[in-house]
Amino acid sequence: MGDILDLAQRYRDEGADELVFYDITASPDGRSVDRAWIHRVAKLLDIPFCVAGGIRTPEEAETVLNFGADKISINTPALTRPALIDELAQRFGSQCVVIGIDSLEVDRQYRVCQFTGDPDRMRNSGRATADWVREVQSRGAGEIVLNCMNQDGVRNGYDIAQLTEIRAISKIPLIASGGAGTEQHFVDVFRQARVDGALAATVFHSAAIDIGNLKQHLLAHSIEVRP
């Protein structure tokens, strides 16, 4: 717990614009994350934050939001029961409903994966990523985080081709995820794929990239960010 609070504080001080807290093991186990920590994070943070993992019902979403989260991110449960998106959007407003999509390129086609928190249970949902992106928007999603799995963890840069394709059909904010390794990768994804935000974990956790320095780099390349 101390680690989470320390990290939250560090990223806030470095100038992160938003934080996402993932419990990627929550969904495959069929359990919910222990929500008490959200309250402590909310007490500390004065920037928006999103909670992802194991939110399967509007009631669970309400608990998370009442603890002080600004947004909830849904991945596997939305694939299992897409009407959940409509219910969340109607009850809490589209602005706090984020849909996380894990997309894998298979035979030159982008496909949505589910249960990605557990290698043994992970599977191709059979859905084309573009179809799912259209569907979640029509159901009331307020934001999409597209995690490009072929790039995830390899730090070779964001998947510009896929993000560009999805950007073209996304009328709501699109956040790039997967592949960040250098400051230049962020410049590339904002310039070329025109995404609304870029998410990264490893390079920030390991302090390979400092968020403050990254923002200076982006500003130097005429990309508008909050300094």
Next chain:
Amino acid sequence: MTGQVALIDSGGANIASLQFALARLGHDGILTRDAGFITGARHVILPGVGAASTAMERLADRGLDTVIAELTQPVLAICLGLQLLFDSSGENDTRCLGIMEGHVRALEPSAERPVPHMGWNRVNQVRESKLLRGIQNGAYFYFVHSYAADIGASTTASADYGRTFSAIAEQGNFFATQFHPEKSGTAGQQLLKNFLATG
């Protein structure tokens, strides 16, 4: 300076973040619909999330619409709260509190600018502002909204999102922000501090 701040309960609003932000500044934010408590508080905040019509009905239900208009201590209205201070809102054609002159209209979505307007945006000072003291002009604040008040006599700072709208409005003891200062990092904290230093 520490003390209690009355947070007017207009329904639907998640005010945990706001209470935490006030706590970081040494203040206790008390959620209330009690007219006596609101009138007696040193500072009053009108938060709000949801539809203008629902919030106005809920305020009127307890006679709080009249109470708010007659407050003489510093009042800060946030997000939907700002919209409620104006004459009327295009959201379900709602008559609002009429404390500030002007009309609230829907933001027009476009390919480049989805609605709700959600995220960090620059706030530009247009005239003397007590809330912006010590804050750099053009600082970023965090917005989440689908409606916005036009620029008017009470506007002290503006923001752009498809059109230019009132980001901050100030008139006498009434202060209002369309953005969420409690979610706007250091700049937001300074703004709240400025508000609590008034009166």
